[in-house]
Amino acid sequence: xxxxxxxxxxxxxxxxxxxxxxxxxxxxxxxxxxxxxxxxxxxxxxxxxxxxxxxxxxxxxxxxxxxxxxxxxxxxxxxxxxxxxxxxxxxxxxxxxxxxxxxxxxxxxxxxxxxxxxxxxxxxxxxxxxxxxxxxxxxxxxxxxxxxxxxxxxxxxxxxxxxxxxxxxxxxxxxxxxxxxxxxxxxxxxxxxxxxxxxxxxxxxxxxxxxxxxxxxxxxxxxxxxxxxxxxxxxxxxxxxxxxxxxxxxxxxxxxxxxxxxxxxxxxxxxxxxxxxxxxxxxxxxxxxxxxxxxxxxxxxxxxxxxxxxxxxxxxxxxxxxxxxxxxxxxxxxxxxxxxxxxxxxxxxxxxxxxxxxxxxxxxxxxxxxxxxxxxxxxxxxxxxxxxxxxxxxxxxxxxxxxxxxxxxxxxxxxxxxxxxxxxxxxxxxxxxxxxxxxxxxxxxxxxxxxxxxxxxxxxxxxxxxxxxxxxxxxxxxxxxxxxxxxxxxxxxxxxxxxxxxxxxxxxxxxxxxxxxxxxxxxxxxxxxxxxxxxxxxxxxxxxxxxxxxxxxxxxxxxxxxxxxxxxxxxxxxxxxxxxxxxxxxxxxxxxxxxx
RNA sequence: GGCCGCGUAGCUCAGGGGAUAGAGCAACUGCCUUCUAAGCAGUCGGUCGCACGUUCGAUUCGUGCCGCGGUCACCA
Numbered sequence: 001x002x003x004x005x006x007x008x009x010x011x012x013x014x015x016x017x018x019x020x021x022x023x024x025x026x027x028x029x030x031x032x033x034x035x036x037x038x039x040x041x042x043x044x045x046x047x048x049x050x051x052x053x054x055x056x057x058x059x060x061x062x063x064x065x066x067x068x069x070x071x072x073x074x075x076x077x078x079x080x081x082x083x084x085x086x087x088x089x090x091x092x093x094x095x096x097x098x099x100x101x102x103x104x105x106x107x108x109x110x111x112x113x114x115x116x117x118x119x120x121x122x123x124x125x126x127x128x129x130x131x132x133x134x135x136x137x138x139x140x141x142x143x144x145x146x147x148x149x150x151x152x153x154x155x156x157x158x159x160x161x162x163x164x165x166x167x168x169x170x171x172x173x174x175x176x177x178x179x180x181x182x183x184x185x186x187x188x189x190x191x192x193x194x195x196x197x198x199x200x201x202x203x204x205x206x207x208x209x210x211x212x213x214x215x216x217x218x219x220x221x222x223x224x225x226x227x228x229x230x231x232x233x234x235x236x237x238x239x240x241x242x243x244x245x246x247x248x249x250x251x252x253x254x255x256x257x258x259x260x261x262x263x264x265x266x267x268x269x270x271x272x273x274x275x276x277x278x279x280x281x282x283x284x285x286x287x288x289x290x291x292x293x294x295x296x297x298x299x300x301x302x303x304x305x306x307x308x309x310x311x312x313x314x315x316x317x318x319x320x321x322x323x324x325x326x327x328x329x330x331x332x333x334x335x336x337x338x339x340x341x342x343x344x345x346x347x348x349x350x351x352x353x354x355x356x357x358x359x360x361x362x363x364x365x366x367x368x369x370x371x372x373x374x375x376x377x378x379x380x381x382x383x384x385x386x387x388x389x390x391x392x393x394x395x396x397x398x399x400x401x402x403x404x405x406x407x408x409x410x411x412x413x414x415x416x417x418x419x420x421x422x423x424x425x426x427x428x429x430x431x432x433x434x435x436x437x438x439x440x441x442x443x444x445x446x447x448x449x450x451x452x453x454x455x456x457x458x459x460x461x462x463x464x465x466x467x468x469x470x471x472x473x474x475x476x477x478x479x480x481x482x483x484x485x486x487x488x489x490x491x492x493x494x495x496x497x498x499x500x501x502x503x504x505x506x507x508x509x510x511x512x513x514x515x516x517x518x519x520x521x522x523x524x525x526x527x528x529x530x531x532x533x534x535x536x537x538x539x540x541x542x543x544x545x546x547x548x549x550x551x552x553x554x555x556x557x558x559x560x561x562x563x564x565x566x567x568x569x570x571x572x573x574x575x576x577x578x579x580x581x582x583x584x585x586x587x588x589x590x591x592x593x594x595x596x
Numbered sequence: 597g598g599c600c601g602c603g604u605a606g607c608u609c610a611g612g613g614g615a616u617a618g619a620g621c622a623a624c625u626g627c628c629u630u631c632u633a634a635g636c637a638g639u640c641g642g643u644c645g646c647a648c649g650u651u652c653g654a655u656u657c658g659u660g661c662c663g664c665g666g667u668c669a670c671c672a
Binding site: 029031037047056081082158162304315316317320323325327329333356358359360361363386389394420423425453457458470472473476479480487491543547550553554557558 | 631635
């Protein structure tokens, strides 16, 4: 229990005695005291006045008096307007530091959470938008784990469908047998780029053919439907669904190229998965559930044989769940996969990390599963995040206006390299150590950049202004960590810092106390970031820790402290700061260097 | 047009019924013979989109309007 909660419940329990009436816990608002006032914790009395039946000053005085007399950690209080500012005993903070275990862990929740993220299409390499998805998904999984949940990271790979056939058709027509092994295009040695090249190629020819047909007097709609290359793709999709050997062989070959490429990108992003689902395995599953829903009158059939659900009573509209020809649509597959996930993992919560352009789709999916009476339906949650936009607007793979993930990662590492080398602090590093450090810093900057913004908000990325390494950034926090490590290394050469006094007698420096208070909040923030499903909360906190430590570092000598006890205490503070930074970053998937 | 989301400093973002609205970047000024200056301190910069309402108190909640984005496919 934190001291915030402790005071809150203590005041609640005392209320009948003090004021002759009960009070709800949530009426007792406790805040940190703003910097310019005296005190550590502030209780706002305004909401309590109706119950105390006294004016703000008197009410605050009664509570303040009570707390000072009955809580040994509270030494003094002052009242400004309706704010009761409480001062916490120095020893409370000092003991907190001295008795803090290094590994803070939350209790096991005995609850399973499945988090689906990444979920790429196998027709093109991933871009910055997908990177946001990957980084958010991985961070969210880390946050749930750190909060004691059993987490399954799932990747639903979109490996079939018309868009996949487009790349295949284009490769057949224009590929001339190009493979990742024999290609002269360096970029295409990585198979996802090779396949992506033909996806773009398809679109180019498709557009040309449409233009030609329109010139021949067709309408735009006719042209779009009759373009030979599109007909070829549709034909290929049918062949694929019928299991045509040649088509399946080509599909397998090209998908294998893509997977080899994805593996490299996942690896450099440092993300991983416990379970891969493939749409080619799951796309038929939804159909039996559609039958079930028809029997239960959740769905209805129209004259042409197509199957629908009526969601008008839920404020939505009618939604198709199966085509007249009996083939699946997007949501049919998701219905089937939802059941499959539950069969596999019996999860309590099922989180979908998918962009906010699909808000409507997931609203529908959840409603359908609820109407079908699925036990996991209420646990479905769409973790909806904003798009990454460029100054020129939206990224579009087909039009080539994307920031490629591999390029971006390489750029970031390069920026890290240039700036690190310019500082000249790591000249004694081996080449391997340097390479590792540049990657740590470059990816740290990138991930921090993507995570520091509220997930539901869109991000504007300007390729011309590279991601910063100073200020509110990943490298700033990493730097602070390296700083703590540097001091601890020096300390270990000097004396034994393992010696831990049970108590210590001196007045905390203001910056020292400020730092302790920030460290104290760690578990609260970790819990909040999970409840609010917001990695930005943890990122923001890691920055606050670093910033506060740097101030402390500047104000308080550590190794050169006047008294030995002081030095030992400050080394403990330094160690804990480093531990918390490292933990925060590990949770969201950012590495931390020993030196930089 | 219906529905959903977002409008906070020149730019990128925090805050989310409570005190004087905070960071970073950009601009300017100090601080390295002393533990890593990727740092610290400071100056400059705001009608929290607009209006009404609820409240002791609204940037925060509600309604309306304006602006931006998304979505309303037998695409995924």
